[in-house]
Amino acid sequence: AQSVSQHNHHVILSEAASLELGCNYSYGGTVNLFWYVQYPGQHLQLLLKYFSGDPLVKGIKGFEAEFIKSKFSFNLRKPSVRWSDTAEYFCAVNARDSSASKIIFGSGTRLSIRP
Amino acid sequence: SQTIHQWPATLVQPVGSPLSLECTVEGTSNPNLYWYRQAAGRGLQLLFYSVGIGQISSEVPQNLSASRPQDRQFILSSKKLLLSDSGFYLCAWESGGAGTQYFGPGTRLLVL
Numbered sequence: 001a002q003s004v005s006q007h008n009h010h011v012i013l014s015e016a017a018s019l020e021l022g023c024n025y026s027y028g029g030t031v032n033l034f035w036y037v038q039y040p041g042q043h044l045q046l047l048l049k050y051f052s053g054d055p056l057v058k059g060i061k062g063f064e065a066e067f068i069k070s071k072f073s074f075n076l077r078k079p080s081v082r083w084s085d086t087a088e089y090f091c092a093v094n095a096r097d098s099s100a101s102k103i104i105f106g107s108g109t110r111l112s113i114r115p
Numbered sequence: 116s117q118t119i120h121q122w123p124a125t126l127v128q129p130v131g132s133p134l135s136l137e138c139t140v141e142g143t144s145n146p147n148l149y150w151y152r153q154a155a156g157r158g159l160q161l162l163f164y165s166v167g168i169g170q171i172s173s174e175v176p177q178n179l180s181a182s183r184p185q186d187r188q189f190i191l192s193s194k195k196l197l198l199s200d201s202g203f204y205l206c207a208w209e210s211g212g213a214g215t216q217y218f219g220p221g222t223r224l225l226v227l
Contacts, residue, residue: 032214034214043219043221049214108158
């Protein structure tokens with residue numbers, strides 16, 4: 001069965017610090033990978049996704065993630081965070097060969113940025 | 116453009132009462148529809164998904180059920196709520212297995 005692990009439950013950083021949130025998944029087949037973000041009081045929204053091609057994907061607001069197949073990882077990075085990046089971040093994976101995308105989410109990482 | 120609506124936004128219900136949460140999507144046809152429950156520190160748990168009218172797949176055994184009476188309408192129900200049903204319920208849609216899901220604003224349910 002698919003599973004997603006986010007090892008950092010709560011990360012606290014100062015503005016301008018660099019960010020890396022870990023995500024590892026377990027699935028033997030081909031996967032689509034996602035990072036979703038939930039800002040306080042807002043909908044869950046897509047930050048970036050990887051389907052195929054260049055394993056380094058760029059998303060909105062300066063975020064990027066790198067798919068490393070050999071490590072089953074899809075870590076999220078940002079070189080310099082802002083206070084407005086305070087949110088909860090969810091890594092997710094789904095099997096590419098299903099007619100309905102059964103996305104499995106990680107437990108989330110709460111990011112708090114100190115101004 | 117596509118939009119997704121959920122109501123009510125918040126709901127407080129006594130134990131043993133029935134439940135009906137509604138989700139509707141606009142601006143797309145034949146979407147795949149999903150119900151998730153989000154619990155603090157536990158991510159999103161997929162409860163049900165539907166690939167078409169009347170087609171419901173259940174992911175976990177529980178006190179809840181789902182129905183899809185129309186193409187763009189997805190309903191989450193319970194005959195008798197339990198305390199453990201409290202949580203934040205999210206509806207999502209996806210176009211034909213493309214992979215990206217789009218989420219509604221959610222319903223916060225408190226069972227007392």
